[in-house]
Amino acid sequence: MTVPPAHARARRNPAEGQPPVRRAAFALAVVFLVSGLLGFVPGVTENFADLRIAGHQSGAELFGVFGVSVLHNLVHLMFGVAGLVLARSVPAARVYLIGGGAIYLVLWLYGMAVDHRSAANFLPVNDADDWLHLALGGGMVALGTLVPRHARR
16 A cells, blocks of 8 residues: 655645636635625624615624625625636736725725715615725735736746
């Protein structure tokens, strides 16, 4: 019986050899998909009975912190699907990261400008969402501009 070397693996990692920018886009897409799905899970989403289609009246909060609505969750799911599609090539992954980051920075500005208790808060967003959008926007733009195009060999 032969023993495989210590460094041998049973399966090859599908991300191995992929350009880092594609891996970053794919990872973020998965995070958006998971967060969108979790927004529909009672218990993970507190005050689930208060989940509304849209608007500031939705009292549901993902992890008891981030304001969510059906629209908000669907946006995360669509953003995740877009990321999976765009992570297939380096140029498209960059567009997803930089363009998506810009969208999240605009959402941060929207959240800072809108009265969270008004009808204009249609997503809805709260203070925690605002700061998360700033971090996501800045992080995505940074990943899209700074992460290498090619995998190391």
